[in-house]
Amino acid sequence: MTTNLNHLWSFFRAGGFDQVRLDRGTDIANLDKLDQKLWVALACPTSGLEFDVKTLDLIDTDKDGRIRPPEIIAAARWVTTCLKNPDDLMKGAPALPLTAINTDTPEGKQLLASARQILSTLGKAAATEITVDDTTDTAKIFAQTRLNGDGIVPADVATEAATQTVINDIIACFGAETDRSGKPGVSQVKVDEFVVAAQAFSDWWKKAEGDRMILPLGEATPAAVAAVKAIKAKVDDYFTRCRLAAFDERAIGALNRQEAEYLVISTKDMSINAAEVAGFPLAHISAGKPLSLTTGLNPAWADAIATLQTQAVKPLLGDKTELTEADWTTLAAKFAPYDGWLAGKAGAVVEKLGLPRVREILAGQSRAAIAALIAQDKALEPEFNAITTVDRLVRYHRDFAKLLNNFISFRDFYGRKNKAIFQAGRLYLDQRACDLCIRVDDISRHATMSALSQMYLAYCDCTRKSDGAKMLVLAMFTGGDSDNLMAGRNGIFYDRQGRDWDATIVKIVDNPISIRQAFWAPYKKFIRLIEEQVAKRAEAADAVTQSQIQSTAAGTTPVAPAASAPTKIDTGTLAAIGLVLTTLLAALGGIFGAFAKLPLWQMPMAIIGIMLAISVPSMLIAWLKLRQRNLGPILDANGWAINTRAKINIAFGSSLTSVAALPPGAHRDLTDPYAESHTGRNRSILLLILLVVVAAGWYFGSFDRVLPTALKKSSWVEKK
Numbered sequence: 001m002t003t004n005l006n007h008l009w010s011f012f013r014a015g016g017f018d019q020v021r022l023d024r025g026t027d028i029a030n031l032d033k034l035d036q037k038l039w040v041a042l043a044c045p046t047s048g049l050e051f052d053v054k055t056l057d058l059i060d061t062d063k064d065g066r067i068r069p070p071e072i073i074a075a076a077r078w079v080t081t082c083l084k085n086p087d088d089l090m091k092g093a094p095a096l097p098l099t100a101i102n103t104d105t106p107e108g109k110q111l112l113a114s115a116r117q118i119l120s121t122l123g124k125a126a127a128t129e130i131t132v133d134d135t136t137d138t139a140k141i142f143a144q145t146r147l148n149g150d151g152i153v154p155a156d157v158a159t160e161a162a163t164q165t166v167i168n169d170i171i172a173c174f175g176a177e178t179d180r181s182g183k184p185g186v187s188q189v190k191v192d193e194f195v196v197a198a199q200a201f202s203d204w205w206k207k208a209e210g211d212r213m214i215l216p217l218g219e220a221t222p223a224a225v226a227a228v229k230a231i232k233a234k235v236d237d238y239f240t241r242c243r244l245a246a247f248d249e250r251a252i253g254a255l256n257r258q259e260a261e262y263l264v265i266s267t268k269d270m271s272i273n274a275a276e277v278a279g280f281p282l283a284h285i286s287a288g289k290p291l292s293l294t295t296g297l298n299p300a301w302a303d304a305i306a307t308l309q310t311q312a313v314k315p316l317l318g319d320k321t322e323l324t325e326a327d328w329t330t331l332a333a334k335f336a337p338y339d340g341w342l343a344g345k346a347g348a349v350v351e352k353l354g355l356p357r358v359r360e361i362l363a364g365q366s367r368a369a370i371a372a373l374i375a376q377d378k379a380l381e382p383e384f385n386a387i388t389t390v391d392r393l394v395r396y397h398r399d400f401a402k403l404l405n406n407f408i409s410f411r412d413f414y415g416r417k418n419k420a421i422f423q424a425g426r427l428y429l430d431q432r433a434c435d436l437c438i439r440v441d442d443i444s445r446h447a448t449m450s451a452l453s454q455m456y457l458a459y460c461d462c463t464r465k466s467d468g469a470k471m472l473v474l475a476m477f478t479g480g481d482s483d484n485l486m487a488g489r490n491g492i493f494y495d496r497q498g499r500d501w502d503a504t505i506v507k508i509v510d511n512p513i514s515i516r517q518a519f520w521a522p523y524k525k526f527i528r529l530i531e532e533q534v535a536k537r538a539e540a541a542d543a544v545t546q547s548q549i550q551s552t553a554a555g556t557t558p559v560a561p562a563a564s565a566p567t568k569i570d571t572g573t574l575a576a577i578g579l580v581l582t583t584l585l586a587a588l589g590g591i592f593g594a595f596a597k598l599p600l601w602q603m604p605m606a607i608i609g610i611m612l613a614i615s616v617p618s619m620l621i622a623w624l625k626l627r628q629r630n631l632g633p634i635l636d637a638n639g640w641a642i643n644t645r646a647k648i649n650i651a652f653g654s655s656l657t658s659v660a661a662l663p664p665g666a667h668r669d670l671t672d673p674y675a676e677s678h679t680g681r682n683r684s685i686l687l688l689i690l691l692v693v694v695a696a697g698w699y700f701g702s703f704d705r706v707l708p709t710a711l712k713k714s715s716w717v718e719k720k
Contacts, residue, residue, distance in 0.1 A: 014414035016647035025086025031076045043641035051421040055395040079396040095129040114386035135391035147377040149384030154183035166366035170194045201347025213337045224312040231304045238282040239325045246287035255285040290322040427475040429491025431660035436476040449637035454628045457509040462501035478653030
């Protein structure tokens with residue numbers, strides 16, 4: 001489908017900005033013409049979303065775990081050309097009708113043929129549509145075919161047993177490659193590597209075959225060399241010690257080990273191969289003494305010496321019962337050419353098969369048979385590659401429009417008909433249900449950015465004891481208040497699959513939730529401050545009382561707290577404090593005086609005015625922050641690249657968090673048999689308020705006009 005340079009776009013406004021409407025297939029076909037400044041997102045992760053991961057991986061062509069506009073545009077261009085009517089994408093249907101595939105292009109014809117082949121392989125040859133379920137299990141599809149176009153052939157593809165055996169030999173040496181069917185197999189690269197290694201191994205052996213310098217004992221040479229190497233260090237040590245003994249006889253005792261060392265090991269349970277025994281000299285040390293091969297040997301090395309005698313000494317030096325240092329040097333020299341040849345070993349990877357088997361494979365016809373099978377398999381590559389392309393088309397047909405409405409625009413999120421792909425589920429906690437919940441990987445990294453959102457955020461650990469699964473979720477509270485929200489509170493989280501998780505708040509980012517909360521916030525803080533001070537004083541008094549009780553019970557005299565040294569206070573400081581207190585008392589007196597002089601009908605209005613004066617600043621700050629709530633930083637911290645300010649205003653926020661409410665028509669019994677009675681407390685508070693008002697009115701002379709002369713404030717002043 002060709003794009004239109006003059007394509008007309010439609011937009012809707014939500015979240016405080018214009019978002020493009022994608023209602024037609026032509027809109028998708030012309031995405032490359034839409035200014036990317038108008039896209040809501042410029043990148044999103046391929047994981048952690050409520051969206052088909054495989055579809056996202058197919059769009060993510062560079063496999064970096066993120067989807068960007070060029071990949072979206074490429075996917076849009078491809079899918080709209082593969083369909084006869086791109087408007088079908090807007091339906092999001094799980095099944096793709098075969099008649100919807102555009103067969104006007106070679107690729108379309110191949111897609112249709114591959115779709116029919118898939119259905120035929122699955123026993124659905126008569127089907128007229130194909131689904132994601134049909135294309136998902138490609139291993140099942142390819143398992144039904146002998147060759148599947150990937151250039152890898154398992155052993156069971158070959159019809160001859162000899163060829164099957166060679167394939168298994170190659171796998172044993174070089175490892176297997178996985179065929180599309182899931183079976184282990186080999187490619188031409190592996191076969192070529194095997195042939196090169198096998199030929200090198202065979203040629204390497206040819207250098208030694210027939211050369212008595214390299215193989216002085218023929219096939220028995222490797223065993224003789226192994227016998228020499230097993231004892232070489234110990235024999236060298238023996239002759240070195242004998243030379244030292246010849247140099248200075250005083251060293252003989254030390255060279256043979258001290259008696260004390262034998263006393264130490266004699267107290268232990270010994271074995272012939274004990275490390276203490278093996279560490280002693282090979283035989284008794286004496287100046288110029290030959291090494292006996294039969295008697296006087298360290299028991300830990302007796303077997304190794306016997307092997308050396310039978311496999312190396314006797315075949316090369318004759319039937320000797322002892323070795324001189326010259327004999328030992330001669331013996332070692334006979335194996336020097338072999339050591340040099342062994343160091344140049346080639347094709348060691350095939351050595352496990354043995355030289356006869358390697359040469360049998362090189363001389364046989366199995367290599368050519370395997371190469372022919374691989375060529376036949378490779379010839380089917382276009383046809384079978386199209387099978388995976390069918391899976392891509394079916395997934396795009398089902399998912400692509402939904403992705404666009406959560407990437408280029410946030411239509412699903414602001415429309416509230418469908419949940420956005422970043423919404424992980426719903427959290428129930430503190431008589432509220434939060435719909436704006438997203439998955440998070442790292443709290444510390446995420447919270448640094450998400451704090452800029454100006455929203456009240458609660459990070460929750462979610463666990464499922466039934467299967468041990470764990471998940472970290474960020475819930476945004478946009479309704480109610482925060483009085484009862486704190487770390488450690490528990491709730492229930494339901495994911496998008498309907499599974500329930502135990503949720504516990506582990507971190508809170510505090511911001512205003514509502515204007516109503518902001519109105520009462522100053523009073524709640526003041527009451528909380530008073531409660532804390534009262535609690536502290538009560539605890540201090542209780543501590544003193546407990547101390548006195550304990551002292552009395554112990555029969556001791558309570559020790560009074562040591563008087564602290566008087567603190568010297570500067571007179572200027574005292575004067576300043578006094579001025580502040582005087583000013584404050586004067587201000588309070590003026591307020592009470594003015595209030596007392598008001599007519600009774602104006603007093604309630606004055607109280608309301610005072611309350612507004614206290615609450616309005618808090619409400620104003622909350623209003624400003626609520627207007628600044630922005631989803632962008634939260635998604636950016638999760639790997640997105642949000643291209644605009646995705647606002648969450650007060651009205652929209654209210655729809656994201658629902659507060660508990662009785663269902664319509666529910667019967668409500670207001671009588672609580674266990675409710676606390678506050679009648680006495682309320683009467684006391686009311687009486688106290690009246691007394692304060694009356695006292696203030698009398699003090700400021702507000703009641704002089706109605707009181708008897710003896711009770712008037714002015715009369716009391718004159719008396720003084």
